[in-house]
Amino acid sequence: MSKTILETQHITKSFFGVKVLDDISFSLASGEVHALIGENGAGKSTLVKIIMGIYQRDEGRIFLDSEEVFFQAPRDALQHGISIIQQELAPIMDIDVAEYLYVGRELHKLELGPLSVVDQRRQRAEAKALFEGLDIDINPRSLMRDLSVAQMQLVEITKAISLSSKIIIMDEPTSAITYKEVETLFEQIRKLKKRGVGVIYISHKMEEIFTIADRITVLRDGKHIGTDLAENFTVDKAIKMMVGREIKEVYPKQKVAIGEPVLEVQHLSSKHQFHDINFCLRKGEILGIAGLVGAGRSELVECIFGITKADEGRVLVHGQAVQINHPKTAIRQRVALITEDRGHTGLNLKTSVEHNISLAHLERLARFGVIDRRTEAKAADSHINQLKIKALSRKSLVRSLSGGNQQKVVLAKWLLTEPDIIILDEPTRGIDVGSKRDIYLLMGELAKAGKAILMISSEIPELMGLSDRIIVLAAGRLTGELPQEKFTQEEIMTYASKFEVLHDEK
Amino acid sequence: MNTKKLLSLTIVSLMLIALLASCGGSSANKPYAFFISHQTNAFTNELTTAITTKAAELGVEVTVYDAEKDPAKQVSQIETAVNQGIAGIVIEPVSVDGVVPALEAAKAAGIPVVVVNQRISKAEAADCFVGVENVDGGKLEMLTAAEDIGGSGNVAFLLGPLGSDAQIGRTDGYYEVLKDYPDISVAFEQTANWVTEEALALVENWLQTGTDLKAIVANNDGMALGALKAVEDAKLLDQIKIYGLDATPDALAAVADGRLTATISQNTTVQGTTAMDTVVKLAKGEKVDPEILVDFVLITKDNVNDFLQ
Amino acid sequence: MTKNNASKQARLNSFRELGIVAAFFLILAVLVILSPNSFARPTNLINILKQASINGILATGMMFVIISGGIDLSVGSTVALAGVIAATYAHPGEYPLVVPIALSMLVGLAAGIANGLIVAFGNIPPFIVSLGSMTIIRGLALIASNGQPVFNVTKAFENIAGGFVLQYIPHLVIFFLSVTAISAFVLTRTVFGRRVYAVGGNEATAKVSGINVNMIKIGVYSISGFLAGLAGLLLASRIVSGNPTAGQSYELDAIAAAVIGGVSMTGGAGKWYGTVIGALIIAVIGNGLDILNVSSHFQLIIKGTIIIVAVLLDVKGKGNQ
Secondary structure, three states: OOOOEEEEEEEEEEEEEEEEEEEEEEEEOOOOEEEEEEOOOOHHHHHHHHHHHOOOOOEEEEEOEEEEEOOOOOHHHHOEEEEEEEEOOOOOOOHHHHHOOOOOOEEEEEEEOOOOOHHHHHOOOOOHHHHHHHOOOOOOOEEHOOOHHHHHHHHHHHHHHHHOOOEEEEEEEOOOOOOHHHHHHHHHHHHHHHHOEEEEEEOHHHHHHHHHHOEEEEOOOOEEEEEEEHHOOOOHHHHHHOOOOOOOOOOOOOOOOOOEEEEEEEEEEEEEOEEEEEEEEOOOOOOEEOOOOOHHHHHHHHHOOOOOOEEEEEEOOOOOOOOOHHHHHHHHOOOEEOOOOOHHOOOOOOEEEEHHHHHHHHHHEEEOOEOOOHHHHHHHHHHHHOOOOOOOOOOHHHHOOHHHEEEEEHHHHHHOOOEEEEEEEEEOOOOHHHHHHHHHHHHHHHOOOOOEEEEEEEOOHHHHHHHEEEEEEEEEEEEEEEEHHHHHHHHOOOHHOOOOHHHOEE | OOOHHHHHHHHHHHHHHHHHHHHHOHHHHOEEEEEOOOOOOOOHHHHHHHHHHHHHHHOOEEEEEEEOOHHHHHHHHHHHHHOOOOOEEEEEOOOOOOHHHHHHHHHHHHOOEEEEOOOOOOHHOEEEEEOHHHHHHHHHHHHHHHHHHHOEEEEEEOOOOOOOOOHHHHHHHHHHHHHHOEEEEEEEEEEEOHHHHHHHHHHHHHHHHHOOEEEEEEHHHHHHHHHHHHHHHHHOOOOOOEOOOOOOHHHHHHHHHOOOOEEEOOHHHHHHHHHHHHHHHHHHOOOOOOOEEEOOOOOOOOOHHHOOO | HHHHHHHHHHHHHHHHHHHHHHHHEEEHHHHHHHHHOOOOOOOHHHEEEEEEEHHHHHHHHHHHHHHHHOOOEEEEEEHHHHHHHHHOOOOOOOOHHHHHHHHOOOOOOHHHHHHHHHHHHHHHHHHHHHHHHHHHHHHHHHHHHOOEEEEOOOHHHHHHHHHHEEEOOOOHHHHHHHHHHHHHHHHHEEEHHHHHHHHHHOOHHHHHOOHHHHHHHHHHHHHHHHHHHHHHHHHHHHHOOOOOOOOOHHHHHHHHHHOOOOOOOOOOOOHHHHHHHHHHHHHHHHHHHHHHHOHHHHHHHHHHHOOOOOOHHHHHHHOOO
């Protein structure tokens, strides 16, 4: 192994008397991808924030190239060649890519202190050269707003390289990008390795970690559980170390008898989003929907749920054609939709767990418009218990919960409406392994209880592990349907990429 | 696109017609213009009525322009009217400085200008000022109150917006009179911004202090009526006398009922008729005094019937 | 970690809520010390309640709108229009008392429904909609009254706001308490109230959860308009005339009361009792400073300072979440 460029020794950090990091020692070699894994709240983000100087450590030492460093703020870290690419990118949207790359260190053609004139042309030329050197296809003149999330990440990586960073920290870089874009990202990471850059890689996605990481460090509850070469790990071993208990298999799939059709979608079309979609969902079945981001999967289920209107086609629930123009009609038809973005369309972050859980069911918890608060409290408490939601009480603000528990609150809200048809759009995105497993188990139980489940996921192993059947969308068209025995990652990806063929035909 | 074209064409032709029409009239028949600061209270309405009635009586035409309390609007109204050609200007200004250049321009164009009620900062910009001295109104009001309460005791003043001409003049009048009444002391003095409900709450609060007030003297009738309500609610009307200024219809009614002790008329109708009369004289080339002052009139229960319509 | 955050959050929240109550009592205490003989008298305390009533009623309506994520700048003008209409139909010997009462509230309700419809279906920011309707309604009030105060109303009309229950409690206070009680019930106990919070907290989530967001918006503006109509009736009765220029900047006092009471300008959060305390604080300061004969110009500075401090508390509270 090449030389160690970063080392932390015995790092300890407490917030309000609670130890969130306890004696963490960690090292990174040049040209190495070192994955940092653990459940939410394990301390991964806190550790990298201490390395970046965003938080100050209580105890311990940090060495950069064998020299002890004390960073007071992120700019100190940046000056020492450490960059971070955050989980939630927050770029400045209304400037072009070249300007963004040089924000705060603009190239000047005239030095006049604060009145210096920015040399736009040179910035663009330099940006173009940078992108070419990295083999990234982005126009320096594009507005940041017009880039995809993956492209923004590539811009961030380019920025980190242009700052001649020796160490790049990536916190959940793939949480918002597609399978294909992940490949592009990994290509860049491999190039970074060749340049001797060390990468600290934080992710929940095991497949990715085993693809890209050289070494893995597992944290749990702020403690260092173990560090080893990636080849000495297995998925099961890693998960066991992360959650601290035995997990028999990653995807617990129960055998359920599949019954009559409950949801039939016929020739459903919506301009520019999806076209002529036909499928049928049966009682007790888990039907997976695969496809790349932008394939029209979310748009399809939002249309079925009445958030948007279809231009053509119809939807049958229990064999009856129904006109669903608004989510309230969908709820009346006993359909539930757990949307993709819980912060944006799943939760009211300004209120309590209880009021979130009861939100879609208020009418039936009320008499003459007055809420029966005792029944509401009982319903909330029973769902908090049933779904193992970790909250101090039903009155806790939902924003104080971890991602996994917030997702469970969304699920609780919809289970309270007693749905027959449950649509889940990326139900495990950005949540920890323990909560993921709880949700998988719950889905199994719901199917067993006779519910019909429609699930969208960008994690193909998850889709294969849980579904009875998978349909694949590409560019708004249904390109394939696979029974369980035919599930392979390659097959699904082939169908998911079929839009290119369709485009070529045109 | 077509509709847009059609629309603009229509507008342009309408403007042309209007222009032609305004040019077509012979200069002898040019209308007079009356510019008023706003039309949201009894005073301004009475002034407008006086002017339009007098104009009809004199057989001339007058156009009323309402500036809605906006100085810039009044200036552009003057400019527009002057451009269209008018026989004379009567103006009740929004701003004492703001209208000066526009009036100077009008005067330079040979249009006679009469300022009514509120003086402008540069008297030469107008041919004549018709109005009252606010300080005289204040004096008459305070003198009446001082005599009524026998020359001693506590009084309270309700003031208009601090810094306004009428507030300053009327309040100065109060204090001038008080020089002769050393036994009268001012217990409270606060602005209620001409507003009835502000005066009501203010006097309610004053009365809570238990101060032995003999009279409440208000810069205008609106505030006096607010004070009246507070005093009546506290059942102190037999102890506290209330005085207003402006002689608005509701104040006159209250005087007639014996609830409001007195109000002062600034002879709004006389101001208006005099102003209209003067501008017509000026247009005919007659000479007039540069300042015509109208007297205030005290209105009590004894003479209120002369003023009720 | 999660549990700890939650309990810290709960403590912070209750501190903030207690904070405004504590501030209220602090202000009271200071005024009692400065003016023991006048301010602290029972009749003055009732007087304060009376003076808080009209703003309190407007603030209650405003609270519904702000919690739903909107704003209603038109209430001050609606007060004037409703007052003018009420006084117009309250001349002696013309119409029974029920006519001015019903008409003023109907006028307010109509203004509110119009605001709500435009906000909900026009997809125009509420600030702009109500800024426009504020001007329009003021114009209507001036037209309806010919630009002059409408006076000469019946004794019974004057008695609507001016009368007393049990000799000492002004009708105004009874109206304020009733409006508060009903609003508190609607806001905290009913499906509608819960949905108002949901729409203000996250409109997209509310829609996905089956809530007819447009109906909720129309509902809150209707409430605000209706209460502005009631406030207009009460003000006209209180000053025994309908004044077309009355109620200027009342909307700002109503917003101030809600904000001082902790209602979040971004919507989704706020408590009814906060709004009551906010209205009381404004009235107490005005009353206390009048009694101390402090110039109303200084009063403006003190009122503004309190608004900013209250919002500062609000922002700090959120920053700690």
